Amino acid sequence: MTTDLNSSPLSASQQERLAELLDGISEGQLFWLAGFLAGKCAGGSGSTGANIADAENAFQPVAPELTILFGSQTGNTEELAQQLAARAADKGVSAKLLDMADYKPKQLKSEQYLAVLASTHGEGDPPDNALDFHEFLHGKKAPKLVGLRYSVLSLGDSSYEHFCKTGQDFDSKFAALGATAMVERVDCDVDYEDLAEDWINRVLEAIVSEAGANQPTAASSVTAEQAPASIYSRKNPYTAVILTNQLLSGRGSDKEVRHIELSLEDSGLTYKPGDAVGVYPENNPTLVGELLNALGFDGEQRVSVDECEVSLREALAFYREITLLTPPLMKHWADLANDDALNALVADSTELRAWTEGRDLLDLIQAWPIAKLAPQELVNLLRKLPPRLYSISSSQTAVDDEVHITVAAVRYSSHGRDREGVASAWLSDRMGEGDQMRIYIDPNKKFALPDDSKPVIMIGPGTGVAPFRAFLQEREEREAEGENWLFFGDRRFRSDFLYQSEWIKWRRDGLLTKLDVAFSRDQAEKRYVQHCLKENSADVWAWLQRGASLYVCGDAEKMAPDVHQALLDIASEQGGLNPEQAEDYLRQLNRDKRYQRDVY
Incomplete structure (x- = not known):
């Protein structure tokens, strides 16, 4: 940094010392110094040591300011953002915690330090609450951000092709706009806790090291309320x-x-309609046995897992993912196997994705065995077995110390073998009344009921209907006045009308104002919930004009895009909007928290 001292009232020696001090000073340190000098000036012109001490005590340096932005679809990223805010307060860093949907991008130019936490949704897409911010940053109006210090934490799932793409997008764009990373981006897989904690520590250390900090500040009200x-x-x-x-x-x-x-008795756990239950599953013991046989390993051999010593059989059953082949695992396996065909496969992302689809660790071992693979080495190669999230299908107001979930068992054949979903088959086949399972509550504020007086439109085919059972239980208990409309779909009326008796009772009692159903296999031409929406276009539009909130839950790959397109068509046909205006209309509903999706 350079400054003009020619007109300074300071002596030559003072000017020399000041120039030496200012040489190489950072922007954050300059802000600190400005606050300190302001305090000195405001403390008066007295020359005694006591006056100086009084001024120093009365005017402490301004705490460095960190803005924390989160883009989250299910709530994990928001929880980490809250942890960062709390830790920042402990370090004397003033932190502002903001949902990306609530952030005004024009503030970017005035930010001192910025932490961005973002998950990736669908096929590399930003979560719903990050769409506007992502679009702004990649648009023509994005400002130059020279001087901004930032860091990105990206959450994703390495079994998907576009792993952590949203966070990578943010990181590259901030750099292109001239901002400087104080800590390099960290991409987290489903077992994100350790990497995220390390990133939080390094971000705060960078800020404190560069800008200094005061005594611990009060934690933000947002963090305190959500403890x-x-x-x-x-x-x-x-x-x-x-x-x-x-x-x-x-x-x-x-x-x-x-x-x-499930019983929550004496747990202290609470939840709201729209939240999810995280379930820690167990791998199929038959598959574990087949793996041990294929490798020639003794299942009772002791190995180290997450700082604990367990048998290899236990490690593969309870602690490690064995049914999905992720690109990082394939790359590590190729390095060990040193096989030309496998190396070529790993180098071609399209071919790799095609080969791993529907295959598991046993397939990989049989295709490319590694002669000198040790049990501990195998455990170290595999990622943690992550919890599975299930939408809660009950209202705690109605069921008290219980929580209900709705689970569809996943079973299929692929590459000559029968396969199954890890958690769904475990819950269906090997868990019964009286058995115990490890769970936690995963809050989802992005999927919450509006005021009791507001109407709601709920679209939930298959097990996507689960949270709407919770919605109606809650509204029944609260005697809410808002109208309720459910669109449900599945394969066959006679066998797949989930919770049929409850919907019929609520319809008869008037709690459920409208009920529209679609059963795809009951007629020659398949019929889905989006067809019901289109058939009720005028009424759907009328409800939206009266302030109704839209909720969509279920399949993200086909159902959610088809429903979104049906809503765009309704906005165009009933509202007279062109395609761009219709998209803007739904985007505004999302901003207003009137179009919420829980899709997977």
Whole structure:
């Protein structure tokens, strides 16, 4: 940094010392110094040591300011952002915690330090609450950000092709706009806790080292309000007893859907309609045995897993992912196998994705065995077995110390072998009443009921209907006045009308104002929920004009885009909007928290 001292009232020696001090000073340190000098000036012109001390005590240096932005679809990223805010307060850093949907991008030019936490949704897309910010940053109006210090934490799932793309987009764009990374971007897989904690520590260390900090500041009100009441969490799951494990689908269904009720007694866990339950599953013991046989390993051999010593059999059953082949795993395996064909496969992302689809660790071992692979080396190669999230299908106001989930067992054949979903088959086949399972509550504020007086439109085919059972239980208990309209779809009326008796009762009692259903296999031409929406275009538009909130839950790959397109068509046909205006209309509903999606 340079400055003009020619007109300074300072002596030559003072000017020399000041120039030496200012040489190489950072912007954050300059802000600190400005605050300190302002305090000195405001303290008066007295020359005694006491006056100087009084001025120093009365005017402490201004704390460095960190703005924390989060883009989150399910809530994990928001939780990490809250942790960063709390830790910042402990370090004397003034932190502002903001949802990206609520952030005004024009403020970027005045930010001192910026932390961006973002998950990736769908096929590399930003989460719904990050769409506007992502679009602004990549648009023509994005400002130059020279002087901004930033860092990005990106959450994703390495089994998907566009792993952590949203965070990578933010990072590259900030750099292109002239901002400087104080800590390099970190991309987190489903076992994100350790990497995220290390990133939080390094970000705060960078700020404190560069700008200095005061005494610990008060934690933000947002963080304080959201402090969990229970001691149980993702890191410390609660052991819940299964009260009910009931087959929900009817005779003749080609799907197995189960209604499961869990006890939360004495846990202190609370939840709201729209939240999810995180379930820690167990791998199929048959598959574990086949893996041990294929490798020639003794299942009782001791290995180290997450700082604990367990048997290899336990490690593969409870702690490691063995049913998905991720690109990082394939790359590590190729390095060990040193096989030309495997190296070529890993180098071609399209071919790699095609080969790994529907295959698991046993397929990989059989295709490319590694002669000198040690048990501990295998454990170190595999990522943690992540919890599975299930939308809660009950209202705690109605069921008290219970939580209900709706689970569809996943079973299929692929590459000559029968396969199954890890958690869904475990819950369906090997868990019954009285058994215990480890769970935690995963809050989802992005999928919450509006005021009691507001109408809601709920679109939930298959097990996507689960949270809407919770919505109606809650509204019934609260005697809410708002109208309720449910669109439900599945394969067959006779066998797949999930919770049919409850919907019919609520319709008869008037709680459920409208009920429209679509059963795709009951007629020659397949019929889905989007067709119901289009058939009720005028009424859907009328409800939206009266302030109704839209909720969509279920399949992200096909259903959610088809429903979105149906809503665009309704806005165009009923509202007279062109395609761009219709998209803007739905985007505004999203900003107003009137178009919320829980899709997976």
